[in-house]
Amino acid sequence: MVLMVENVDKEFNGECVLKGITFSLEEGEFACLTGPSGGGKTTLLRLIAGLIAPTSGHICLDGSLSRAKPDIGYVFQEGALFPWLTAAQNVAFGLKLRGISAEETRYLVQEALDMVELTGFDEYYPKELSGGMRMRVALARVLVCKPKLILMDEPFGSLDFRTRNKIQKDMVKLWLRLKPTILIVTHNIDEAVYLSNKIIVLSSRPGQIVEQVSITMDQPRIRTEKSFNLIREHVLSLLGE
Amino acid sequence: MRLRGKRQFLLIFILMIFSLLSGCSDQKQTAQKDVIYYIQTNPASMLAQLKTGEIDAFVAWEPFNAQSVIEGNGRYLTQSGEIAPEHPCCILAITKTEADNELALALAWANVKAINFINNKNNREKVIKYAMDFTGKDQKSVVEAFNHTKYVSFPDFDQFNAFLENMSKNGTLVKTPQSLGYQDNQVFIKEFLDNKYVTRINTELNNDASWVPAAINGKLQVTLGYINQDLHHLPMYIAQQEGYYEAIGLKSAQNLQLKGFANGVAVMEAFKANELRASYLGGAPALLKRLNDNVPIYAIAGVNNEGSAIVAAKNSSVKSVKDLNGKTVAIPGLGSVQSYILDQAARQSNLRLQAK
Amino acid sequence: MSQFNIDKGIKSSENVKGQSWRSINILKWPSWERWAAVLAGLLVWTACARLGLVASPYIFGLKFMNLLIIGDPVYNLTLLQIMGTSLETLLIGAGLAFALAVSSGILLGYFRSLNRFADVFISICRPIPPLAWIPVGYVLFAQLPQPTFWVQIMVVFMGAFFPCFNATVHTVQSTDPIIIEAAQTLGARRQRQILAQVILPSAVPGIISGVRSGLGVGWMCIIGAEFVGARMGIGAYIWSLYQLGGRMSEIMIAILSVGLIGYLMNEIVILLGRRIARWYSW
Incomplete structure (x- = not known):
């Protein structure tokens, strides 16, 4: 078990945002966290990443309880790239902090950029890249550190329809190839069903887990299939829409 | 990318033109490197700076020159009379308005009386006492200073004409008498140096040594300016002490206000601002502002000729004006008689002045 | 296979690079409005x-x-030689000011409690016109061989310090918190790492624009400071011209040159800024 969340509560200024959250992720699992907006999805992600501490309960990564979790990769909304670094330098950021040699860094960065199909964009600054490309760099920046768990916070929310479909497809390809453990926050049910093995549905405030929906369909999926739509209908009904 | 290179080139080109323009003048300077550097400061600071070696020489009015020599820090390099013999120095100037004829005559009379008093050998001791009181310097300095100052009741026309011509040449005067509507320099100087009062006073005094002009209207408020601690302006102090002003109906603190200034330029500012009716000041700044700024003032009497000097540091290697090449000399201000003297001295030695 | 939108990317980057040059005013061919303004000005003048x-x-x-x-x-x-003296004073005074403003600005921007502590002093000193320090300077530096020089340095320092200091504090304080978190999740756990690898580089454009306005204010101050007791420099020159009288054109030329130099300095700093922080949307 890579991640174990046990009975986690979180309050902000006395107001309960998350209540009794308990779930776990197996290695190689691709999970989606969804729910109404303001339901504490991002808060849960930040709790797991150790950016904030829970009011009560435990979060256990790979058997360790410590708050500093260097083995977690976090992909922020819109990427949160360092604007003063080129794509390659952005990807190398985590490696440099880990004290990896320049030569090895160069090799790993190249590999990561190839993986997200950004070969040749090493020297571009974030402002010179499109939104989709920035997300790819952010993903590469996380992948290159080989984390045990990748967290993604509405990564494709700001992209246009075509780019989003394309990047979702690439994401699945990447997952099939590397089999990392991923937890992704999205408010887009279609995206959740398309990508993940498991959808964790949160209720509105205070956020509680309504249901964990397992999806066993083969990847890559076809959106027009009947089973696809059945799952979609189910999740939507859980959200009361 | 090609566009970018072009623009970069353009920028470098502009910078090159700029440096070329300044470079041209640099070359010119090395070609004629013979310059005396000047700085502007007040006479009191000059003495201190000469002592510390910050400047190599200075040009000031008496009694500062004498003081520096007596105190042992300075040495007379050249008297201003050696550079421009009998050059006019200070004058008594007045703003000309219709009702001022009486005032002009009265002030000129007090001035003539005071100058006669100074030039009378019998008053020697009294004059030295007055000079010490007025300038606040010791007896030795004052006596030395008197050796280099000639009190005259009216400046020389030809000398003033030389003033005008040289100041046009060295670039301080930018306007000409013609631009103010005068036919030529002579006509302008004849009007600027109004000698009719002094001529009449001298005639009257020759007939009757005790002649006093009509007392001026007691209601008239007169502000009379002078320059602080300037031995040249001693006639003002003596006229006051000997009661000449009272004789013409000007009582101190009633209808006469005496006002000290730091230098001639400050006096001219006061004239421009209409704060002065009359003042003692240097002939050079008066002429300068009369022409450059068309300030309506006229000289009604002279005060002194010469009385400035170039003073070098006592132990320096400077033996002549030529040796001042590349050295730093302090002057009281641009447009002063002293700056005129230094400029003339430099030109006579094929040197040029340059600001530092 | 993936038909990633690479063309679009290249195009946008080319745009950015071209633009960084095109938006520099002095290198731009003036618009017709600009020409018209110049023409109209000349007409009125004539x-x-x-x-x-x-x-x-x-x-x-x-x-x-x-x-x-x-x-x-x-x-x-x-004119350029006279201007050179003023520029020299400006560069020394402003250089000192920037060194202190940037370092203290980073400290006070980063340590909020330190900022709250120093705020009283800064809030009182900031509104003081730099020229008001002239008498203080003359008293302070009376014993030095060239008090005027040091007073001028001090005035420029006072003028240049606060714009740069303010900009630095502000830009450090407004570092995007998401970016700091991103660095933290990538393994920058220590404060020192965050400061050196995230806050400082992201503050560079803000500091550069602080330097730009600091230079501008410093340049204004030096002209004023030179009116008082200076021997050399463009301000002293203007004052001498006034005292000699009859030189309105020269005074105007000197004043306009001051403006021109100020403008050029501004453009040069922007140019350097674009070079140093190419990543920033200027």
């Missing part, structure tokens, strides 16, 4: 000259070239 109010543009230009190439007879120096 009309005023015809009325005898001012010197004609032709005389003015002639005098300008004269001052630039031959120099002023009274100072026996060219």
